[in-house]
Amino acid sequence: MMKPRLTIFDEPMLYTEGLSKLLAQSKIFNSIDICNSQEKLSQQLQEEAPEFLMISSNMLMLTELCKSVESITSKHKNIKIIIFGNSYDVIDIRKLFNKGIKSYLDKSSNYDEFLRSIQCLMADEVYICDNAKNKMISFISSDQSQQKLHIKDPLTKREMEILKLICDGLSSKDICEKLFISINTVETHRKRILLKLNVKNSVGVVKYALENHIID
Structure with a gap:
């Protein structure tokens, strides 16, 4: 099986180069490219889109991130997008998955969790980090979790x-x-x-x- 290619869209360079070298040692990817501007990322996607794309919330505001994910996945159906979010809430994480991401990690995620997410994606599964998963469980189970709301006036x-x-x-x-x-x-x-x-x-x-x- 051919190894996938990874593009990292993030900054600063010191961090991205360090992550790139660390990942190179794992020998999971065929190649690892770094983009630190939207122009460079667009150019690379046009020339040869990678199988995996990691986007950091450092690079785009949430609204722009959603638009960008939607645009990329509409043009490149097979690309698997990993988002490194900045402790987004449950609704925003859900929105990103609806737009087409395959993995969500946040600032508390470590290198081992990043590797776990890659393994899930390679097995055609989606991945959500432990911290975000706990948020979702808390969100669903908090306040009146054991009882359904009964509304007098039904929705049209x-x-x-x-x-x-x-x-x-x-x-x-x-x-x-x-x-x-x-x-x-x-x-x-x-x-x-x-x-x-x-x-x-x-x-x-x-x-x-x-x-x-x-x-x-």
């Missing part, structure tokens, strides 16, 4: 549709473009959903959807 078909898009991490602007409705209409639906579910924000919406098996 459109509200249920919007609820699922909120759980996918879409903004009001994304939802209005996807459903071809005005942003004011989306905001009205959002307010009604929060009111009906008796929750304060999107985190409460996702929690309700998970507890009631509306989403997996």
Whole structure:
């Protein structure tokens, strides 16, 4: 089996070069390239996209990171993206997986966990680091975890549709473009959903959807 190629999109150079040398010793990858600018990464993806791409949250804000992941995976279906996040919350991690990443690590992840994630990806599995996994368990089990919320006024078909898009991490602007409705209409639906579910924000919406098996 041919060894995969890895590209690291991160900075500073001292850190990336050190990681590159460490990984070279593991002999997992055929080659390891370092990109420290978006221009350089775009050029490399155009010329010869690697099988594995590690992107650090040092390089892009979360919104830009999501757009970048979506763009890369739409053009390069076989690329496996590993994100090194900056302690993102559960909704943001879910959003990144929905956009196409295959592995999520954060600042608490060590080298051994990075290698575990690579092994999972090589076996065509996804990987989420222990710290983020614990966050998810805590998120699902906290507050009223043992009881489902019973709402007096059921959600309409459109509200249920919007609820699922909120759980996918879409903004009001994304939802209005996807459903071809005005942003004011989306905001009205959002307010009604929060009111009906008796929750304060999107985190409460996702929690309700998970507890009631509306989403997996």
